Amino acid sequence: MENPIEHLDKIYDSRIRLGIMSILMVNEWVDFNSFKEFLETTDGNLASHLKALEKKELITVKKQFIGRKPKTSYRATAKGKISFQNHLDALEKIIKEQK
């Protein structure tokens, strides 16, 4: 029998990365400051987690200027959505099997 734990993606071990993907599953574009509000974390910490997800092509970045203020927004890629969905399915499976 296969072990469902193999399907859990290591990248979602971090609470912040898990949170980022959860928010991006139900929102189209989300900017940096909104993430900060929802996840209650510091700029540096959040930026490094976003960078990690971006590197794996799970999210894409858009940079704009609103007046003179730069605004960075993020969106989950198709790959990211599938990967996170698989992670959720695996989580669900583990919990069911341990019942």
Next chain:
Amino acid sequence: MATKNEQLENLNEIRSLMERSTRFISLSGLSGIFAGIFALIGAVIAWWILGFKAPGYPEGITSISDLSYKQLMWYLFMDATIVLLLALGTSYYFSHRKAQKEGVPFWSKSTRRLLANLFIPLTAGGIFCLILFINGNVSIVISLSMIFYGLALYNASNFTLNEVRYLGLANIICGIFALLFPAIGLIFWAIGFGIFHIAYGSFMHLKYDK
């Protein structure tokens, strides 16, 4: 290996973030109760302005009061505007207070989304009603204001607590009845904006505010 409890915690965190990032959940039940009370007072004042007669009265609005037509319309307009401002003001106050108590930001992406989804249909309906009102169609305005308000609530319910949907539906139904029975339109107005808001607000206050 992560334990079952850790995984459950993760799932709860995911669910809560999905919810919080799309819905404004600090909407206070108390604001519904106050909006209802203001609406009831407003309806009684409107009834008094109209000389205790219904605006759909067959003789027409001009002959049912000692006031001039222009004065009458002005008083009704002021009455409705004050009720609206008081209701919005208390909603803001109580929801802001609730957000602070829960330690969540009041002004966030989900707040903006709720406001846009509430106020775009509501403003369109408001302008439409205002034009009808200026043209003297008071009994239709009583009904339409409720229908538009109900549709706006129904739309906004996707971005806040789900129960708002039923308040929206109740107001749409009241609006339709007000149009069917214009002679007692003001009574439906008082039920929709008054009684239903108080009932909804009390229910929500007991369920979510504590």
